[in-house]
Amino acid sequence: MRIQVLGPLAVEVSGESVIPTASKPRQILSLLALYPGRAVPMQTLMEEIWGMRPPQSAITTLQSYILQLRRRIGRAMGPDAPGDAKEVLATRHGGYLLQVPEACVDMHEYELLVAEGRAAFEAGDNERSSQRLRKALDLWRGPALVDLKVGPILEIEVMRLEESRLLAVERRIDADLRLGRHAELIVDLTELTARHPHHEGLHSQAMVALYRSGRQGSALGIYQRLRTRLVEDLGVEPSPQLQRLHQAMLTVDPLLNVASGPQRTSTFDLFAA
Numbered sequence: 001m002r003i004q005v006l007g008p009l010a011v012e013v014s015g016e017s018v019i020p021t022a023s024k025p026r027q028i029l030s031l032l033a034l035y036p037g038r039a040v041p042m043q044t045l046m047e048e049i050w051g052m053r054p055p056q057s058a059i060t061t062l063q064s065y066i067l068q069l070r071r072r073i074g075r076a077m078g079p080d081a082p083g084d085a086k087e088v089l090a091t092r093h094g095g096y097l098l099q100v101p102e103a104c105v106d107m108h109e110y111e112l113l114v115a116e117g118r119a120a121f122e123a124g125d126n127e128r129s130s131q132r133l134r135k136a137l138d139l140w141r142g143p144a145l146v147d148l149k150v151g152p153i154l155e156i157e158v159m160r161l162e163e164s165r166l167l168a169v170e171r172r173i174d175a176d177l178r179l180g181r182h183a184e185l186i187v188d189l190t191e192l193t194a195r196h197p198h199h200e201g202l203h204s205q206a207m208v209a210l211y212r213s214g215r216q217g218s219a220l221g222i223y224q225r226l227r228t229r230l231v232e233d234l235g236v237e238p239s240p241q242l243q244r245l246h247q248a249m250l251t252v253d254p255l256l257n258v259a260s261g262p263q264r265t266s267t268f269d270l271f272a273a
Contacts, residue, residue, distance in 0.1 A: 001098070008145075018072040018073050023149050036102050039092040039093050041094055044153060070086060113135050114133065117132035126175045129171070170268075177209065212256070
């Protein structure tokens with residue numbers, strides 16, 4: 001089985017898609033796919049598709065959805081498969097699970113690569129950190145489960161994955177800034193700061209990339225625009241770290257240079273207290 005959740009849902013058995021057309025069975029399959037080899041309680045599955053007010057027929061209806069999924073899996077496996085669909089989509093302890101290795105799910109590969117990239121970053125191996133994080137981010141084909149109408153459980157999982165993705169992007173940019181690739185990052189950071197207009201970490205990276213590319217005025221302009229948005233939209237001033245970064249650019253602090261800056265610090269924390 002091959003499962004992809006980092007983008008539109010894709011679940012294939014022997015090269016054949018087993019994704020149902022109805023939305024609720026798709027939600028069930030997605031939730032089970034996020035926890036390969038682990039039982040998901042029936043109560044959790046019911047909450048995902050009906051919220052806190054399931055119908056009286058919820059258990060029976062859920063069982064019918066599971067049966068539909070098993071039929072699809074069974075057809076894709078074919079008559080000569082060594083096992084059957086009940087072994088793949090199994091019943092366990094008041095719930096259900098997909099009995100497949102974690103390696104079948106793109107999310108698992110993504111999380112392993114991110115962990116390797118972060119470890120390399122902390123060890124000061126910027127090249128490896130950038131490579132592993134870039135490879136992890138290349139697994140994404142769009143927003144997580146973008147083609148699903150998610151319920152309350154999947155909504156939390158999608159938010160977690162998207163937050164993880166953004167953190168991985170930040171760390172990859174940090175590694176590339178350490179490697180002196182500031183000019184190459186300006187286009188990406190322009191897009192990212194537009195998508196996340198209140199995100200101080202991305203704005204600090206954009207400021208540093210521009211500053212190191214000889215565009216001090218543009219870097220200071222980013223700070224002023226962000227400050228205006230934060231004050232007008234949220235009623236807050238930029239964080240102390242960002243204010244100190246701004247001041248460092250005004251005074252041409254040598255710590256902003258690639259060679260002299262800390263080698264194991266995120267861009268946002270260059271001037272942390």
